[in-house]
């Protein structure tokens with residue numbers, strides 16, 4: 678157990694039942710934060726994350742909410758305030774893909790991805806900033822993607838949502854810097870998770886040659902960047918995009 682975070686630090690990680698969110702929750706807990714692990718449909722995954730947190734000597738809880746549904750988000754933050762009376766760290770990690778080339782993409786697929794990825798980030802950030810502004814301290818880390826920076830074929834909806842997260846982050850960072858709330862982005866490249874595994878061979882064939890470090894990243898590679906930005910080590914860093922992609926975009 679590290680002590681990067683002081684005792685009593687409360688962190689919420691959305692989409693914490695798998696992949697990058699799971700790794701973030703475990704890493705924040707290893708560094709001393711109490712982690713609230715959000716899930717939408719995959720309770721067993723969230724429980725698996727909590728088990729790993731406890732095994733690592735950390736502490737936490739699981740909480741259900743679909744981040745794309747306003748009522749769910751409001752209820753989640755109400756429960757957090759009822760139980761903990763504060764929130765120090767928010768990691769907006771929950772995200773989905775519904776890929777397709779532009780001319781094949783249904784409006785419904787566009788809306789769904791924007792609603793969960795960008796709308797979820799908006800609603801959770803708004804609820805968290807309400808709490809953090811009163812505390813005069815907080816750190817928010819939003820998970821974007823290199824797709825939001827460079828674009829990505831077949832991902833018009835996803836890239837738009839992830840680019841939106843960057844503009845959104847910089848705006849909130851400017852609005853609330855005076856309240857000592859820092860808001861930053863981590864933009865992962867290709868990370869070995871459920872999201873990429875279905876197409877791993879295809880993606881490796883297509884993209885490995887463009888990754889100078891010659892490998893896909895691991896969820897922990899992202900978690901370490903998130904922990905840094907969430908911690909006081911980054912106390913003078915806000916509105917920034919930290920790309921973690923093995924050098925793929927420079």
Ligand code: NAD
Pocket residue numbers: 691692693694695696697698715716717718719742743744745770771772773793797820821822823864865866867868869870871872873
């Ligand atoms: P993943 O599918 O394992 O994780 C996504 C998580 O979000 C899951 O736990 C899922 O249940 C949860 N989720 C989805 N919709 C939700 C909702 N409405 N409410 C609450 N939770 C919801 O994939 P991952 O790779 O770990 O993705 C995590 C984040 O990282 C996503 O935002 C993704 O866009 C981003 N990302 C991933 C990669 C990659 O290569 N894997 C690259 C760039 C960015």
